[in-house]
Amino acid sequence: MIRFEDVSVTYDGAVEPTVQGVDFEVPEGELVLLVGPSGVGKSTVLGAVSGLVPHFTGGTLRGRVTVAGRDTRTHKPRELADVVGTVGQDPLSHFVTDTVEDELAYGMESLGLAPAVMRRRVEETLDLLGLADLRDRPIATLSGGQQQRVAIGSVLTPHPRVLVLDEPTSALDPAAAEEVLAVLQRLVHDLGTTVLMAEHRLERVIQYADQVALLPSPGAAPTLGTPSEIMAVSPVYPPVVDLGRLADWSPLPLTVRDARRRAGALRERLTELVPKPRTPEPRTPQPRTPEPRTLQPRTLLPRTPRPTARRATVPQATAPASIEALAVRHGRVEALRRVDLTTAPGEIIALMGRNGAGKSTLLGTLVGLVAPAAGSVLVGGAVPHRTAPRDLVRRVGLVPQEPRDLLYADTVAAECAAADEDAAAEPGTCRALVSELLPDIGDDAHPRDLSEGQRLALALAVVLTARPPLLLLDEPTRGLDYAAKARLVTVLRGLAAEGHAIVLATHDVELAAELAHRVVVLADGEIVADGPTAEVVVASPSFAPQVTKVLAPQPWLTVTQVREALA
Known part of the structure; x- marks a missing residue:
C-alpha cells in the first residue's frame, strides 16, 4: 500500500539529507511503527506519505514514494486526500472549523459524501473516541488531549485506506490512549486499513505493531523487522524491554503480560530488598543578584501566557505555591472546585488525571492566566492574577503545551x-x-x-x-524520546535539589514514577488522590508504570530502582 524506494529528503539550506536510504514497504492492512530518537526524521518520512514533503515543506525528495499506486511527487496532498488521512503532532494546526461536530464532518464534506452517510459516520466516531459529550463544544475550549482525539476523529470519518499518525497518543491520558489504539487495531484487523505511525511512548504502542521501522540516527537508513527483532537492537525501548534486558530474558517481552510470566525468579530475588525511598531534600535556594537593568516586555503570540515571558527571578521566603478551596469556572463549566494544594521547596509534584480533568487550568491559575471564582491562590506570597507580569515571573515560570x-x-x-x-x-x-x-x-x-x-x-x-523558584510544566515529555526524557529528569532533579518547587501536568506515568516525590490526581475538577508517588500509582491500574505492573505486589516503580537494588 505504501512503498518507499531509496528515498532521501534534503531541506533547503541543509548540508546533509534529513533522511536517506529509506526503502521499505508497508503492506495493506498492517500497522507499521516508526521509531527512533528525537530528530532523526520520523516526521519527514510520514510527511512524504501524505505529500506534505516536499509540496508544503520545500526541499528536495529523491527516490519514489507511492501510496495506493500514486506517486506523491506528482500528486499533491489534496489529490491524495481520499486515500490518506494525516494527523500531525500539533492538533491546533489541523483544525479548520470551530466546533467538534463540524470538524468531524469537514473532511467528508470536502469529498462530497452524502449527508446521511456523513451523519452516520460522525455518530460512529463520536462513540468510538468518547467525544459524544463534546460534540457541540468549541474546539478552542477543549484540553490538549481532547483536541488530539478530535483531530484523530476528523481523519477517521472519511474512511481513508491509509492513516499517517505522528505521536497520536502524546497528549492522551492512559485510558484515552488505550481507546484510540484499540480503535486503530480494529480498523487494521477488521477493515484492512494501513497505518504508519510514529510514537515515542513505546510502552503504549509496541504490542499493536505488525512491523517496526527503526531510524537509528539522522540520515541513517531505516531497519525493518518484527517488534521483537527491532527492540533487541533499538536505542529507544520501553521500560518492559529495559527490564527484560536487565534480567537477561530472551526473547524480550513486549507487554506487561509477557514480562509477568517470566518475572517469578526476579520477584524472588527482590523479595528481601526494598526500593530506595524517594523524599525531597529541600534546600533554600541561594539568591542570585542580577545586574541592574531594565527588562522590557516582549511581544509574544496572542495565545502565549504573559507570565511565561522570560525574566530574572529571585527565590521567595514563603511557600512557592499555596492554593485553598479553589474554584474556577469556564462559562457554565466548573473546571475546578474545592482544590487545596501546597508545594514545598525542593518538591516535585506530578499532576495527573484524564483529559479535561483541570490540570492545565490549575497551572493557569498559578501563573495568573485564570482568575479564581472562589478560594485563594498565592505564588511566592503574591496573588497571581492581581500581580504585574514583571513581578510575577520572578516567582514562577511555565512551559506550556505548545512550546x-x-x-x-x-x-x-x-x-x-x-x-x-x-x-x-x-x-x-x-x-x-x-x-x-x-x-x-x-x-x-x-x-x-x-x-x-x-x-x-x-x-x-x-x-x-x-531558574524560577516555582517551575510549571504542561506535558513536558511530548515528542521526547527515552534518552531525552532521562536528560530532562536529571535537569529537573538538579533544580529540585537546589530548592526549586516543580509541578508538572503529565499523562506520562513513567515520568511520574521516575521523577515525582508526590502525585496529585484530578478528576472532574477535584483532587481525588494526593500522596507519595509509590502509594498513589501502585494503587491505580491506570497510572501504574510498567515495572509496577510486572513486579506487583512488590512496590517497585522503575527499572532504575530495580537495577540499583540488585547492584
Whole structure:
C-alpha cells in the first residue's frame, strides 16, 4: 500500500539529507511503527506519505514514494486526500472549523459524501473516541488531549485506506490512549486499513505493531523487522524491554503480560530488598543578584501566557505555591472546585488525571492566566492574577503545551542569547541547558524546523535559564524520546535539589514514577488522590508504570530502582 524506494529528503539550506536510504514497504492492512530518537526524521518520512514533503515543506525528495499506486511527487496532498488521512503532532494546526461536530464532518464534506452517510459516520466516531459529550463544544475550549482525539476523529470519518499518525497518543491520558489504539487495531484487523505511525511512548504502542521501522540516527537508513527483532537492537525501548534486558530474558517481552510470566525468579530475588525511598531534600535556594537593568516586555503570540515571558527571578521566603478551596469556572463549566494544594521547596509534584480533568487550568491559575471564582491562590506570597507580569515571573515560570509560543528568534543561538540576556544570566547558560537536554541541536537551526521534541527542549531551556523558584510544566515529555526524557529528569532533579518547587501536568506515568516525590490526581475538577508517588500509582491500574505492573505486589516503580537494588 505504501512503498518507499531509496528515498532521501534534503531541506533547503541543509548540508546533509534529513533522511536517506529509506526503502521499505508497508503492506495493506498492517500497522507499521516508526521509531527512533528525537530528530532523526520520523516526521519527514510520514510527511512524504501524505505529500506534505516536499509540496508544503520545500526541499528536495529523491527516490519514489507511492501510496495506493500514486506517486506523491506528482500528486499533491489534496489529490491524495481520499486515500490518506494525516494527523500531525500539533492538533491546533489541523483544525479548520470551530466546533467538534463540524470538524468531524469537514473532511467528508470536502469529498462530497452524502449527508446521511456523513451523519452516520460522525455518530460512529463520536462513540468510538468518547467525544459524544463534546460534540457541540468549541474546539478552542477543549484540553490538549481532547483536541488530539478530535483531530484523530476528523481523519477517521472519511474512511481513508491509509492513516499517517505522528505521536497520536502524546497528549492522551492512559485510558484515552488505550481507546484510540484499540480503535486503530480494529480498523487494521477488521477493515484492512494501513497505518504508519510514529510514537515515542513505546510502552503504549509496541504490542499493536505488525512491523517496526527503526531510524537509528539522522540520515541513517531505516531497519525493518518484527517488534521483537527491532527492540533487541533499538536505542529507544520501553521500560518492559529495559527490564527484560536487565534480567537477561530472551526473547524480550513486549507487554506487561509477557514480562509477568517470566518475572517469578526476579520477584524472588527482590523479595528481601526494598526500593530506595524517594523524599525531597529541600534546600533554600541561594539568591542570585542580577545586574541592574531594565527588562522590557516582549511581544509574544496572542495565545502565549504573559507570565511565561522570560525574566530574572529571585527565590521567595514563603511557600512557592499555596492554593485553598479553589474554584474556577469556564462559562457554565466548573473546571475546578474545592482544590487545596501546597508545594514545598525542593518538591516535585506530578499532576495527573484524564483529559479535561483541570490540570492545565490549575497551572493557569498559578501563573495568573485564570482568575479564581472562589478560594485563594498565592505564588511566592503574591496573588497571581492581581500581580504585574514583571513581578510575577520572578516567582514562577511555565512551559506550556505548545512550546513554539515561547520561541520567536530565527536561530537556536539567537533564542538562547535572548534568554540569557532576559534572565541576567551568564552568556551560554541557556545553550548549555539545550545541549544537556538534546545535544544534537545546532546553533544555526531555526526553531520552526526543529522536531516537536527539540522545540520542547529549547523552550524548557529558555524558561530554566531564569531558574524560577516555582517551575510549571504542561506535558513536558511530548515528542521526547527515552534518552531525552532521562536528560530532562536529571535537569529537573538538579533544580529540585537546589530548592526549586516543580509541578508538572503529565499523562506520562513513567515520568511520574521516575521523577515525582508526590502525585496529585484530578478528576472532574477535584483532587481525588494526593500522596507519595509509590502509594498513589501502585494503587491505580491506570497510572501504574510498567515495572509496577510486572513486579506487583512488590512496590517497585522503575527499572532504575530495580537495577540499583540488585547492584
